[in-house]
Amino acid sequence: MLIWEKPKSAMLLEVKDLQSYYGLSHVLQGVSLAVYSGEIVGLLGRNGMGKSTTLKSIMGMVQPKSGSVHFQNQEIAGQEPYRIARAGIGYVPEERRIFSNLTVMENLMMGVKPGDGQKKDGWTLSKLYHHFPFMKDRPAQKGSHLSGGEQQMLSIARALMGNPKLLLVDEPTEGLAPLMVREVREVLSKINQEGVSILIVEHNLQVALSLADRVYLMGKGTIGFTGSVQELKAQPHVQEQYLSI
Numbered sequence: 241m242l243i244w245e246k247p248k249s250a251m252l253l254e255v256k257d258l259q260s261y262y263g264l265s266h267v268l269q270g271v272s273l274a275v276y277s278g279e280i281v282g283l284l285g286r287n288g289m290g291k292s293t294t295l296k297s298i299m300g301m302v303q304p305k306s307g308s309v310h311f312q313n314q315e316i317a318g319q320e321p322y323r324i325a326r327a328g329i330g331y332v333p334e335e336r337r338i339f340s341n342l343t344v345m346e347n348l349m350m351g352v353k354p355g356d357g358q359k360k361d362g363w364t365l366s367k368l369y370h371h372f373p374f375m376k377d378r379p380a381q382k383g384s385h386l387s388g389g390e391q392q393m394l395s396i397a398r399a400l401m402g403n404p405k406l407l408l409v410d411e412p413t414e415g416l417a418p419l420m421v422r423e424v425r426e427v428l429s430k431i432n433q434e435g436v437s438i439l440i441v442e443h444n445l446q447v448a449l450s451l452a453d454r455v456y457l458m459g460k461g462t463i464g465f466t467g468s469v470q471e472l473k474a475q476p477h478v479q480e481q482y483l484s485i
């Protein structure tokens with residue numbers, strides 16, 4: 241039997257027993273997970289299980305009723321989203337909320353955090369252009385004139401402008417053509433190689449399993465399975481139970 245070996249790197253994010261509601265609806269019923277420095281971790285599961293709500297609760301966009309969110313050993317649960325962003329977490333929402341009437345460059349600048357402008361080891365424009373060449377060629381193009389894939393890239397790039405240690409990415413390949421799916425997958429892998437840890441929600445199992453080191457599978461409001469990608473692949477019945485395959 242395969243046993244998941246705890247990564248040797250430091251724990252970056254630790255979520256413990258998170259409980260979140262929408263009104264009276266008890267959506268997160270004790271979610272616990274961790275991301276270690278350098279990892280890509282997949283959060284997977286069927287529709288409506290609470291994956292996006294988990295990311296939103298970590299990011300402070302949904303206020304958790306109880307539980308803890310430790311990021312770099314600091315409690316951030318219940319803080320305002322801008323404070324959580326400043327602590328070093330970037331968020332790429334499901335809906336790719338780029339500003340459609342702003343240009344590529346203006347969108348990127350919206351991601352800059354106060355005081356980060358002079359950071360030498362941060363995500364400079366030239367480093368971004370290396371990973372997203374179309375932005376160098378078309379900085380003045382309006383967001384609304386970008387393809388779906390380019391909008392997704394811009395949403396990711398804008399989050400990187402905040403120099404996050406951890407990126408929360410919600411369904412980055414949803415609705416994209418196969419070629420663009422591959423490009424988004426590739427760019428996330430390269431960002432990770434640049435030292436950014438990633439917690440990704442992704443329906444495309446092939447993308448998720450080729451990117452992730454470890455996965456958490458959600459049942460309704462709770463984590464039902466956790467393990468390495470190899471462990472998941474070795475257990476088809478677990479995939480059947482928790483994933484739409």
Ligand SMILES: Nc1ncnc2c1ncn2[C@@H]1O[C@H](COP(=O)(O)OP(=O)(O)OP(=O)(O)O)[C@@H](O)[C@H]1O
Pocket residue numbers: 262265267285286287288289290291292293294
């Ligand atoms: N703003 C909201 N108000 C009320 N209920 C909500 C809201 N957002 C989500 N829900 C409900 O909470 C539950 C979890 O939703 P969530 O979006 O977190 O699921 P998900 O796992 O991300 O699903 P999907 O794969 O479809 O994106 C669902 O039952 C959903 O209908």
Ligand SMILES: [Mg+2]
Pocket residue numbers: 291292293334410
């Ligand atoms: Mg979702």
